Amino acid sequence: MDIDFNKKASSDALSDSKKPLDLILVRAIMSCSTCGKEKKFRNQFLRKDLELMVVALKVFDWMVCNKCGELFRLDLEFRV
Ligand SMILES: [Zn+2]
Numbered sequence: 001m002d003i004d005f006n007k008k009a010s011s012d013a014l015s016d017s018k019k020p021l022d023l024i025l026v027r028a029i030m031s032c033s034t035c036g037k038e039k040k041f042r043n044q045f046l047r048k049d050l051e052l053m054v055v056a057l058k059v060f061d062w063m064v065c066n067k068c069g070e071l072f073r074l075d076l077e078f079r080v
Pocket of ligand 1: 032067
């Protein structure tokens with residue numbers, strides 16, 4: 001019984017490693033339309049952790065330029 005279980009587990013691991021890495025690369029570029037200041041952030045998320053990305057983007061949503069107080073414009077680039 002134990003042997004059967006181990007066999008199954010190792011074959012599962014094998015099929016997992018064949019899959020392409022389930023990573024989504026995200027680049028967020030914040031730019032200020034008033035003074036042109038730019039900030040770039042890069043992060044990567046597992047497809048199954050997409051919720052984490054939403055949480056991270058919510059933080060960006062209210063970021064303002066520390067130079068002139070203008071709300072940043074947010075551009076996103078995804079590499080899936
Ligand atoms: Zn600014």
